[in-house]
Amino acid sequence: MESIYNLSEDDFKLYLNNLGEKPFRAKQIMEWVYRHKIESFDEMTNVKKTFIEQLKKDFSLDLLEVVTHQISSDGTQKFLFRLKDGNLIESVLMNNEYGYSICVTTQVGCNMGCVFCASGMKKRLRNLETAEIIMQLLTVEKVTGIKITHIVIMGIGEPFDNYENVTRFMKIVNYPLGLEIGARHITVSTSGLIPGIEKYSNEKLQTNLAVSLHAPNNELRNKIMPVNKAYDIDKLIDAIKKYIDKTNRRVTIEYLMLNEVNDTKECALELANLLKGLNVYVNLIPYNETSHIEFKKSSNERVMAFYDTLKKQGINVTVRRRFGSLIDAACGQLRANEVNK
Ligand code: SAH
């Protein structure tokens, strides 16, 4: 049976049209499902019985099965879920001063093969359905009783390799009568799939874009991110420029700090040069070390030196707070531990 969480308001309108029902019911369904978070269709008090029976026949309201739920001393919570087909995925809930944000997974595994990433060690088995992404959020809210205010699409998987399901997810969580998560509170991160960036620039979503750059030149980026061989840095920067021109929105450049790999002063200067004049800000990410991967994190001194060099060059830069490193909360690490057992 299809999950109800796969449908956007537009999809419900189509469904209703096929049934000969009035389109306004789409709004009612969205409201019941996402605002009132019904667990049974019988809770829909302003809807006629025959229609409720139809919904029961067509859709499931099930959430995800929680395999493990860990809470770190810094308040970060990590969830491992089992999907209907037995595959495992994970989400991380972070407590920030501005609210609660969830990091969601978009694929089972990832095909991009970044050499530093635990998710990339397992080939993509399949894309997640929209519902499987939404259910991560709904299940976490249900288990914790917390209202999630921000979403980062930075868990396992390359979101733009699952473009349609991910953008439908964004539309559903942003729906004003539903979960009502503000577009500006939603960020999608890509390893640099240029066709995805181009498509995304045409969506009228007002959501945020982050790009995982992690290296300031092709030679280095080719070594750590194979995607660079298909879409090199010059083309990527050009795509980011066009995105900014089109949307008038600032882009986040993610830069992972890998000890003595990409964290030298030369790299910082090269990065500054690459980004000069662009409406971007750089987010330096402390690396979460993974047992099966040889990369080490940069020391705080090296991160700060890199930060200072960028600042002096006039680049906007921040250092990401470390989240949940105590419970392997970096992308893909919990699942990697399970799968490698
Ligand atoms: N596939 C997308 C989104 C998921 S990864 C992307 O690559 O952008 C989200 C971010 O986490 C990326 O910037 C990725 O490079 C980074 N990341 C991967 N492994 C990490 C680790 N062990 N520690 C910290 N960040 C990591």
Ligand code: SF4
């Ligand atoms: Fe995939 Fe992102 Fe990990 Fe690269 S960093 S392997 S794109 S999840």
